[in-house]
Amino acid sequence: MVTINKQFAFGANEGSSQKTQSLYIILHEVGVDNSSAQANAAYFKNNWSTAETYSTFVVGADGIYQVGEPGYVAWAALNANPYAPVQIEFERTNDANRFKKGYANYIALAREMADKYGIPKTLDAGGTGTPGIKSHLWVTNNYGGDHVDPYGYLASHGISKSQLAKDLANGVTSTPTAAPVYSNPTVPSKPSTSNIPSGFTPENGTFVNGDTQIMNRVGAPSTSAQQGGYLPAYGEWPYDSWAKVGNYTWIHHMYGNQHIYLPVREWPNGTAWGTFK
Numbered sequence: 001m002v003t004i005n006k007q008f009a010f011g012a013n014e015g016s017s018q019k020t021q022s023l024y025i026i027l028h029e030v031g032v033d034n035s036s037a038q039a040n041a042a043y044f045k046n047n048w049s050t051a052e053t054y055s056t057f058v059v060g061a062d063g064i065y066q067v068g069e070p071g072y073v074a075w076a077a078l079n080a081n082p083y084a085p086v087q088i089e090f091e092r093t094n095d096a097n098r099f100k101k102g103y104a105n106y107i108a109l110a111r112e113m114a115d116k117y118g119i120p121k122t123l124d125a126g127g128t129g130t131p132g133i134k135s136h137l138w139v140t141n142n143y144g145g146d147h148v149d150p151y152g153y154l155a156s157h158g159i160s161k162s163q164l165a166k167d168l169a170n171g172v173t174s175t176p177t178a179a180p181v182y183s184n185p186t187v188p189s190k191p192s193t194s195n196i197p198s199g200f201t202p203e204n205g206t207f208v209n210g211d212t213q214i215m216n217r218v219g220a221p222s223t224s225a226q227q228g229g230y231l232p233a234y235g236e237w238p239y240d241s242w243a244k245v246g247n248y249t250w251i252h253h254m255y256g257n258q259h260i261y262l263p264v265r266e267w268p269n270g271t272a273w274g275t276f277k
Helices: 037-051 078-083 096-116 136-143 151-156 161-170
Strands: 024-027 057-060 063-066 086-090 132-135 201-209 214-218 226-231 236-245 248-255 258-266 274-276
Touching: 024 078, 024 096, 024 136, 037 057, 037 063, 037 086, 057 096, 063 096, 078 136, 086 096, 096 161, 132 136, 151 161, 236 258
Parallel strands: 024 086, 024 132, 057 086
Antiparallel strands: 057 063, 201 236, 201 274, 214 226, 214 258, 236 248, 248 258
16 A cells, blocks of 8 residues: 655645546646656645646655545546546656656556556556546547646656556566656757857756746747746756846757747846746
């Protein structure tokens, strides 16, 4: 039986009061590199009513943190929410040992919750209404939205979809030790001055967010540019350059061949929304 930390669990009158049907266990990952389970659970606990997003559990190397009440709606998978008594977020780390510990917790919790709610330990099987353990990508394909997690992050640590399916069915026996190949927009390529956009000042650093999530933008430093993902509260975002564009200061890094931009302060106030290191 897994051990669940309820430090950030919702109290009375927090989160949804709607009970779910028992069709799906939904698997997510937090989407921001080096973003711990504890930090994400704290964010969900402190911001659920304004951010209007949270999962049932957040899992990492340091343990399993409950946020929402199992058996009740969580706000993490759009129209699939009413059918998922449990939704699980997985922290992001670049450390292979942390990943291995966190992954074991991720699988153990999914398997235990599937047994609790009588849900098959199959991965992404069938279409809408087919019971089983589902990725957020499956939710997107069947209910809409644009999320594709957790496959990109798992692949960066050598876990394929087929390996995930085997582990969910049988439990974790071992995890690959392949060198990570990162594929998430929040992980920059190696710094290169040739990648720095015109008008941006080169500077290698890391932005540490404050208590409010920030959306990054793809292709241009503009709030009207294509939406990327959210940097959660207290998450970290490496960058290679910065510039003041319009009413914001933006930082930049590369994701493959894509330029990704994050606003970190608004003018004329000019107060940064986090800290830099």
